Amino acid sequence: MTWQLLSVAFFGLLAIWFGVTVFRTSSMVRSALSLLGSMAAVGAMFLAMQAEFLGVLQIMMMATEMTIMAIFMVMYMMDPGGLGQMDMTHQKRVSVAAGVTGALAGILLALLPGWGPIVRSVPGPARQTHDLGIELMNRSMIVFETAGVAILVAMIAATSVAIARRR
Amino acid sequence: MITLVVALVVGASLFGVGLYGALSQTNLVMIMMGIELMLGAAMVNLVAFWRFLHPGAVSAQVFVLIVMTEMALEMAVGFGLATARFRARGSVEMEEATELRG
Known part of the structure; x- marks a missing residue:
């Protein structure tokens, strides 16, 4: 370990x-x-x-x-x-405060709870990949298909937004 | 237990860095970089929970795959918007994007 x-x-x-x-x-x-x-x-x-x-x-x-x-x-x-050393930031103090607060909240959440017993043994890589494939084609099929449809929708949306408008 | 906590602390720190980037940058592509870091932090937490608490639950790995897909989608749509914005205004600076302001 x-x-x-x-x-x-x-x-x-x-x-x-x-x-x-x-x-x-x-x-x-x-x-x-x-x-x-x-x-x-x-x-x-x-x-x-x-x-x-x-x-x-x-x-x-x-x-x-x-x-x-x-x-x-x-x-x-x-x-x-970056040769011109342009500053492309705004609201720096608020951003730093939000970033630090977010990180500290996450760290507190990681440290405070008792996470229970740690499992030592893990299935081997071949077993994991096999089980993942079975999971994707079985119980999580709808989730997997939804991800596929979401990719298709995003491709169409990105192309239609980016394409030049004809006058 | 320590390894799990270390991974979660790394996840929280990455999330904080990503949040800072998403809020502080004025460029659309840089804002997307901050969001990518936050999603990366979420994946670190998911893999850590899977490995140290429930290594038998493969659905956790499916969840990570979905987050990876979401990262790719965010990039695709973000770059589509960046292209449209660059065509219309010649820049992807979000300080200038005030059209939707009420």
């Missing part, structure tokens, strides 16, 4: 550090890459917590998403490289 605690703590700190870096750098491309680092560290936490399938999926999905995000940054930003 010690290696697990150390790995979760290490990758957790890495995820938080990269998360803070997202909003500290003036280069938008660096922000996107920092978010990729944070999400990859979250994926590594999943691996450390023996959720192998989710960990690999998280790293692969986020690598794609953040690359697309970086491309959009370059397309839509006046200064994607």
Whole structure:
């Protein structure tokens, strides 16, 4: 369990550090890459917590998403490289107060309750993936199908919003 | 127990950082980054609860898959809106988006 605690703590700190870096750098491309680092560290936490399938999926999905995000940054930003040191923040004090309050409330909720007995043994990766597949095709089929329909709706909505209007 | 608490503390801290980002940034894409961090924090908590309290409950992993899907949807719709906004106004700065103000 010690290696697990150390790995979760290490990758957790890495995820938080990269998360803070997202909003500290003036280069938008660096922000996107920092978010990729944070999400990859979250994926590594999943691996450390023996959720192998989710960990690999998280790293692969986020690598794609953040690359697309970086491309959009370059397309839509006046200064994607951050050379002009533009300040793109507002209501800083309120935001810091809200962020700190949210984090402290979450930490208190993590520390206060007794979470009950910890389960030591976990099904192996092959068993987990098999069970997840069966779950998706069985009991959670409606949820899975709803997610599919939601993706379709979002694709249509995003395309129709983004498409140029004909006069 | 300690590993579960460490994971939950990491989740709470990531949520706080994401909340700060979503509230403090003026750029639409940066606001989306803050939301992504908050959703990432939710996933950390879900996986931690699954691993340390109910590793037999596969439905927790389905929940994580749904959150991942939601992250992708948020990105797709957000970038659609960003494209529309950029076409109309030449910028994705939300400080300038005051049309819906009452």
